[in-house]
Amino acid sequence: MVDRQAERLIRSLTSIFLDRELAADAAQDAFVQLYKHWDEVTKRGEPTAWLFRVAVNRCKDYRRAITRTSRLVQRLIGAHPRSEASDDWTPKADFLSILAGLPARQRIAAALYYEADFSVAEIARVMGISEGAVNSHLHRARAALRDILEAS
Secondary structure, three states: OHHHHHHHHHHHHHHHHOOHHHHHHHHHHHHHHHHHOHHHHHHHOOHHHHHHHHHHHHHHHHHHHHHHHHHHHHHHHOOOOOOOOOOOOOOOHHHHHHHHOOOHHHHHHHHHHHOOOOOHHHHHHHHOOOHHHHHHHHHHHHHHHHHHHHHO
16 A cells, blocks of 8 residues: 555645645655554545545644744744745646645645546545535636636
8 A cells, every 4th residue: 555655645745735744744644544543444445535634634733733833933032923935845846836826625636636646536535525525626726727827
């Protein structure tokens, strides 16, 4: 499972959260959780969707912790609010910068669809929403991406 899903998972998480290191950490954490809960997960019959859902949730958790820590450090040193960090890695930087402008749910749906090659049904299971909602997020994401690309 790790061999088949690791790179696809990391690419997808990187596209969603725009941070490869965060994506790699979350993916590793998700695989550990999958190993620990393998019997229960396989009984449900959806280990890949479960893996992606756990990884997305881990990224969200990490981001919240980073934000809280950053605020604490700022208060402690009395610094001005930090500027947005730039992405240091370059693969598909244009795609990532375009995705960055999308709302979170549209970005998740688009990244899973275009980066992980998930079907609408698989995305629905990962995001915990209906297939109709996934289609709606993908439709809105495509429209926004089209507008962004036509403007440039």
